[in-house]
Every structure is written in C-alpha cells, then in structure tokens.
Amino acid sequence: MKNILVVDDNEMLCRLACDILRTEGYRAVPALSAAEALRAFEEEEFDLLVTAFQMPGMSGLELARAVRNRSPQFPVIVMTGFEPVECEHVTLWLPKQYLFPNLLEKIRYCLTGAKQESEKTHH
Amino acid sequence: MSSAPSPDNSTFIEETTVQPLDATLHGEATREIEAFLRSRIVGQDAALDAVLELYQIFLVGMSPPDRPVGNLLFLGPTGSGKTYVIEVLAEALFGNPHAFIKVDCAEFQEHHEIAKLIGSPPGYIGHMHTQPILTQEALTRWHTEKLKLTLLLFDEVEKASESLWQLMLGILDKASLTLGDNTHVDLSQCLIFLTSNLGASEMSRLAEGGLGFAIQAPIEDAHLDDKIKRTATEAARKKFSPEFMNRLDKVVVFNTLRPDQLEHILELELAKVQRRIAGAVGQSHFTFLCTPEIKQWLLREGTDPKYGARHLKRVIEKNIVYGLANLVATGQVKGGDCVSIGIKSDGGLTFAKIAATVSEESAAAVGSTP
Numbered sequence: 001m002k003n004i005l006v007v008d009d010n011e012m013l014c015r016l017a018c019d020i021l022r023t024e025g026y027r028a029v030p031a032l033s034a035a036e037a038l039r040a041f042e043e044e045e046f047d048l049l050v051t052a053f054q055m056p057g058m059s060g061l062e063l064a065r066a067v068r069n070r071s072p073q074f075p076v077i078v079m080t081g082f083e084p085v086e087c088e089h090v091t092l093w094l095p096k097q098y099l100f101p102n103l104l105e106k107i108r109y110c111l112t113g114a115k116q117e118s119e120k121t122h123h
Numbered sequence: 124m125s126s127a128p129s130p131d132n133s134t135f136i137e138e139t140t141v142q143p144l145d146a147t148l149h150g151e152a153t154r155e156i157e158a159f160l161r162s163r164i165v166g167q168d169a170a171l172d173a174v175l176e177l178y179q180i181f182l183v184g185m186s187p188p189d190r191p192v193g194n195l196l197f198l199g200p201t202g203s204g205k206t207y208v209i210e211v212l213a214e215a216l217f218g219n220p221h222a223f224i225k226v227d228c229a230e231f232q233e234h235h236e237i238a239k240l241i242g243s244p245p246g247y248i249g250h251m252h253t254q255p256i257l258t259q260e261a262l263t264r265w266h267t268e269k270l271k272l273t274l275l276l277f278d279e280v281e282k283a284s285e286s287l288w289q290l291m292l293g294i295l296d297k298a299s300l301t302l303g304d305n306t307h308v309d310l311s312q313c314l315i316f317l318t319s320n321l322g323a324s325e326m327s328r329l330a331e332g333g334l335g336f337a338i339q340a341p342i343e344d345a346h347l348d349d350k351i352k353r354t355a356t357e358a359a360r361k362k363f364s365p366e367f368m369n370r371l372d373k374v375v376v377f378n379t380l381r382p383d384q385l386e387h388i389l390e391l392e393l394a395k396v397q398r399r400i401a402g403a404v405g406q407s408h409f410t411f412l413c414t415p416e417i418k419q420w421l422l423r424e425g426t427d428p429k430y431g432a433r434h435l436k437r438v439i440e441k442n443i444v445y446g447l448a449n450l451v452a453t454g455q456v457k458g459g460d461c462v463s464i465g466i467k468s469d470g471g472l473t474f475a476k477i478a479a480t481v482s483e484e485s486a487a488a489v490g491s492t493p
Binding site for chain 1: 407458
C-alpha cells in the first residue's frame with residue numbers, strides 16, 4: 001500500500017484529504033506543519049508528499065526542498081490557492097479550488113511515474 | 124400446576140410447575156451484534172437471521188465438533204449486499220470491516236492456481252516462495268481474547284475450478300485442510316460464507332424484467348419472494364453437486380431491493396459520510412444536509428440495473444465528499460458550518476452555507492438572560 005504524507009495547516013482539509021485517500025486505498029498520514037512533516041519523514045518511509053504551498057513557519061516549497069535534498073527524485077505535489085511559481089523541487093502543482101478529484105489523478109500519475117523512474121534507475 | 128413426565132420418562136410426577144421456554148430468544152451478546160447488523164443492513168433479514176443463529180450456537184459452544192461453525196451460501200444479484208453483510212458482521216465483531224479472509228474464486232479457475240491458496244508442494248517451483256492464503260496464522264489473525272472466530276468468504280463460488288471444489292468439500296465437511304507443505308490447518312473456528320450470482324438474471328426477470336435492483340414499482344405478487352427464492356435455489360442445485368449442497372447449513376437468497384429500501388440505504392450511506400467527516404476532523408467538523416431532489420438524483424445515478432447499489436457509494440464520494448472537500452480547501456466551509464446540498468434544473472449540484480440569522484430582539488433577549 002502506497003504511503004502518502006499530506007501536509008496542510010488547515011486541519012480540517014488535511015484530515016479530510018487523508019480520509020478520502022484512505023477510501024481510495026492509500027495509506028495517508030496527516031501533518032499540520034512542515035516541521036511535523038519532517039519529523040514524520042524521520043520516523044517512516046513515504047512514497048509521495050502532498051503539501052500546502054503557504055503555511056505558517058516553513059512553507060510548502062521549503063519543505064519540498066528539504067525533502068528533495070534527502071531524496072532528489074522524491075515526488076512532491078503542492079496544493080495552492082495562488083499562481084504556481086517556478087520550482088525544481090515540485091513535481092506537480094494543483095489549484096486548491098479544483099482539489100478533488102484532480103488530486104487523485106495527480107497522485108496516480110506521480111506514483112506511476114516514480115515507479116517507472118525507479119525501475120529505470122535500477123536497470 | 125400440572126403433571127409432567129419424570130426425567131427418565133418412567134413415571135409421571137404430580138404437582139410439577141411447567142414453565143414455557145422460548146428457544147428463539149437471543150443472548151445479550153448476540154442481541155448487540157443483531158442491533159448493529161440491523162442498523163446497517165436493509166432488506167436482507169433472512170441473511171441476518173441465518174448468521175445470528177449460527178453465531179448464537181457458536182457463542183454457547185454448541186457448534187458441531189470437527190465442522191466449521193457454519194456454512195452459508197448467499198445467492199442473489201450483484202450489488203444486493205452479499206459481501207456487505209460479511210463486512211458489516213466483521214465490523215460488528217472485530218471493529219474492522221476488513222477483518223475477514225476473502226478467497227476470490229474467479230482467481231482459481233485453473234487447476235494450478237490452487238497453489239496460491241494452499242502453497243506449492245515440496246519439489247515444485249515456487250515451493251517456499253508461495254505464501255498460502257489459508258494458513259492457521261491467517262485464520263487466527265483477527266482472533267481476540269474473547270472471540271476466537273474467523274470469517275472466511277469464498278466469493279463467486281460458481282467460478283471455482285474442480286481442484287478448488289474438491290478442496291472446499293473437505294473444508295465444509297471436516298473443517299480440515301492440508302497445505303502444500305503437509306501442514307494441517309484447522310477451520311473448525313470458521314464461519315464460512317459462499318456467495319454466488321447464480322440465477323440472478325432469472326430472479327430479476329421475475330421481479331422487474333431487468334437485472335439487479337428494483338428501480339420501478341415492484342410487481343404485485345404475494346408469492347413473488349417465494350418464486351424468486353425457488354428460482355435461485357434451483358439454479359444453485361443445477362450447478363452444484365448434491366454433496367456440496369448437503370454440506371451447507373443454509374442457503375440464503377438475497378432479495379431484490381424495493382425503492383423504499385434503496386432510499387433507506389442512501390440515508391445510511393449519507394449518515395456514514397457525516398460520521399466520516401466527524402471522525403476525520405474531530406470536534407471542529409461541519410455538517411451537511413441533502414435536499415429530497417439531490418437524494419433522488421443520487422439514487423438515480425447510484426443504482427445501476429446491472430450492478431445494483433454498488434455505485435451508490437462511489438457517486439456519493441465523487442459528488443458529495445469531493446465537493447465538500449473542495450469547499451474546505453477554498454475556505455468556504457469551516458468547523459461548525461452547516462452546508463445544504465441541492466441540485467439545479469440542469470443537473471449541476473449546488474452547495475450553500477446555512478447561516479442561523481438572529482434578530483436584534485432575540486439577541487438582546489439572549490443577552491439579558493442571566
């Protein structure tokens with residue numbers, strides 16, 4: 001079962017999104033801040049990071065950078081209510097107003113892509 | 124006061140009190156499970172009665188020795204709730220709707236595929252690498268200190284290969300299975316369910332002239348249920364051998380659901396979504412209400428002539444849950460809000476926040492309350 005870390009300081013959204021992902025057959029772990037997300041990364045392995053762009057303290061982009069510093073190919077989806085910005089650490093951007101069902105599509109795309117990338121690396 | 128035979132039936136004892144007993148009563152533990160099942164399953168009382176009877180016998184330790192706790196065959200159209208009954212039973216017994224072992228018989232249509240179930244014998248390629256599904260460890264996985272019962276489901280049993288049939292005959296009769304590595308597995312603590320769609324098309328033709336769930340008004344026939352039951356049982360008897368049928372404790376035919384029952388199922392599913400939101404979000408959750416029009420729309424979209432109510436959950440998820448999540452994501456809905464969901468004439472969904480407006484007078488009245 002693929003393990004997804006969902007990060008958003010909007011607790012209701014974060015938990016609801018996790019619940020929807022679980023219904024879709026994923027394992028989903030909520031984190032309410034980037035700091036909490038980094039602690040979660042220390043404790044377990046994830047296949048994908050879904051994070052809000054703007055959060056108090058460390059932003060979603062800074063979190064993406066921190067994660068990519070550890071694992072350069074790690075898939076990252078950033079949810080935003082603003083215009084996306086150019087960032088090499090983000091795999092995909094997703095506007096919050098069209099979050100569902102688009103997030104599920106993007107997750108499938110990222111996980112399949114990540115798998116193909118990892119297969120290429122191993123071969 | 125009346126006379127009654129003595130225990131050895133040799134003499135009549137005068138002046139004995141005879142107290143009538145009710146053998147249909149359920150114990151407290153069974154009644155709790157019954158209440159849970161009846162609150163979540165609609166229109167399938169025969170299935171619940173059969174399950175509860177076997178469970179009660181198991182609880183008092185009177186299940187037959189060296190046999191499974193019970194062998195039940197569920198017949199009925201796709202989407203009539205055969206597997207759902209087992210999921211709800213698992214939730215009632217173990218707090219987890221997935222706490223049962225499912226053997227999808229469609230995956231065992233070839234003779235060699237039986238290795239997936241019992242493991243390969245020594246010497247065969249894959250021995251040591253093929254992890255059997257039916258190990259003793261797997262059977263006891265969900266056992267608790269209080270309840271040592273396993274729910275085992277053979278889904279779409281009519282699709283099983285001859286080798287699986289032979290294996291099942293042994294399991295149903297002796298509660299015993301020998302794995303590829305000669306390990307013995309005891310299934311005497313198993314409540315075994317077999318599901319099949321056999322006779323589904325004939326049953327639906329009888330009820331509605333179509334497949335699956337009843338959308339239209341049911342045909343007026345007092346004996347319709349009996350006819351449907353006979354049709355399904357006949358189809359099973361034609362397909363399955365007498366030795367297989369003789370090993371079953373009960374054959375239950377699932378009813379084709381009436382429109383009022385479908386409406387009840389919809390209400391249960393919507394309540395489940397509300398519980399999910401509350402469970403996921405906690406105290407700061409929001410509530411939602413659905414208008415009668417959107418409920419009718421969900422029923423139309425979610426009940427399919429071929430797949431019954433199977434799509435209902437999906438339709439609710441895609442239209443109600445995703446919509447609510449998007450409202451939360453964009454900050455339009457916050458904890459404590461109440462959202463009303465309706466439908467426009469063109470078929471689009473509408474979401475509106477219901478705000479309780481308080482007039483100045485009533486606010487002042489509240490303010491002056493000590």
